[in-house]
């Protein structure tokens with residue numbers, strides 16, 4: 001699919017898995033990770049699949065006692081779930097990166113490069129996702145759902161932290177990855193290293209992030225420019241050394257706390273960073 005597994009991608013993946021497996025009885029399962037190697041979900045019924053931030057929760061019911069359990073997975077940077085018809089060839093990657101295979105009578109779901117696989121009672125899901133901040137793509141009424149005031153409150157708890165790091169911290173708000181971080185900061189004219197306390201309108205920042213992710217719900221293209229043409233989808237993300245679409249200045253790329261970021265030095269000036277005291281003499 002070529003997209004970064006950010007909140008919108010994970011939301012889409014949950015919808016696909018829910019549509020393919022929801023309500024169906026599994027015929028066979030194959031877990032290729034040590035911690036779940038003996039787990040057998042044959043005859044279990046899939047009750048549904050949901051995303052929480054960048055976490056996937058696939059819920060299943062035991063055949064005898066309808067005990068409710070949840071298979072948790074995280075896509076991080078490289079993971080994906082693909083759904084195939086029975087008998088169709090699998091194209092999601094080499095066999096050695098397959099972590100989970102779930103089969104129904106008609107469908108096969110294959111999980112590639114999955115991380116943090118765990119099988120827990122559904123009642124205990126909060127132990128895996130309870131730390132997350134408000135979910136940008138979740139209904140405000142749902143547990144952990146979108147709450148912009150709460151997201152801003154959490155961001156402000158560490159005022160000295162660079163905004164580019166704070167937006168990626170899923171405990172503040174859940175769903176933003178490198179792409180949306182870079183694009184939101186460009187659109188608001190904010191340098192990625194600006195301390196949270198110097199960002200003038202955090203409400204507008206989180207509102208914009210929520211609008212951008214929501215716009216890409218239900219499609220596999222991540223576009224923030226309004227164009228879905230290849231090479232036109234983003235303002236700064238993935239565009240190092242290319243001219244800024246607004247001012248022509250070359251876009252910069254740098255690692256920030258081990259995560260890549262892109263910005264336009266003219267549209268996102270670093271004056272807040274430069275204005276910090278540099279010494280006492």
Ligand SMILES: [Zn+2]
Pocket residue numbers: 244245246247248249264265266267268
């Ligand atoms: Zn620019």
